[in-house]
Amino acid sequence: MFRTRVENEYQKSLLDYWHIKARGKCFPQRSDIHPEEIKNLLPHIGLIDVTGPRQFRYRLIGTAMVDFFRTDFTGTDVNQSKPGKYGEFLIDLYACAVEVKRPVYSKSAFLYDDDRGLFTQRLILPLGSNEKNVDTLLFSTIPILDNHTKLENIRVIEDSIDFEEHCRFTEINEHAHQIA
Numbered sequence: 001m002f003r004t005r006v007e008n009e010y011q012k013s014l015l016d017y018w019h020i021k022a023r024g025k026c027f028p029q030r031s032d033i034h035p036e037e038i039k040n041l042l043p044h045i046g047l048i049d050v051t052g053p054r055q056f057r058y059r060l061i062g063t064a065m066v067d068f069f070r071t072d073f074t075g076t077d078v079n080q081s082k083p084g085k086y087g088e089f090l091i092d093l094y095a096c097a098v099e100v101k102r103p104v105y106s107k108s109a110f111l112y113d114d115d116r117g118l119f120t121q122r123l124i125l126p127l128g129s130n131e132k133n134v135d136t137l138l139f140s141t142i143p144i145l146d147n148h149t150k151l152e153n154i155r156v157i158e159d160s161i162d163f164e165e166h167c168r169f170t171e172i173n174e175h176a177h178q179i180a
Helices: 009-022 035-044 063-069 084-100
Strands: 045-052 055-061 104-111 117-128 134-145 162-172 175-178
Touching: 009 035, 009 117, 009 134, 035 045, 035 063, 035 134, 045 084, 055 084, 063 134, 084 104, 084 117, 084 134, 084 162
Parallel strands: none
Antiparallel strands: 045 055, 045 134, 104 117, 104 162, 117 134, 162 175
């Protein structure tokens, strides 16, 4: 089952909330999501507007993600704020969620030229203003630091020399499919 692939408890709670709000539909509408119902999750989530085919803009970034990246990407386009391989990965990930209209989960790593290690777990949840079109993505990015890495000693994107996705799963008909 897709939920078992999600390792972080905040993300499992967010996925459960998304399912409750979907009420048996393919995905919930944006108006179904009420921040006051998920106060404990807010630092770990954000919203992305789908502005066109493979075009995305960060509408809102949770404080835990701002602290993690040391930048508030709110109001920026993904293709402008996240260049190179990492930006391409994010655009592909977000486009996947728009296309399949179901949750997408990904694990990836930022690579550095020393022994530091930083992994991320991402959960992307589609929302719409109607039952047919995904126009917003609800998302969560959770860092996993290895024993040698301290968050205050690393600039996540700027210090990395490479980026790689380890796996990606989509929730389709209650079955997880690895697509990467």
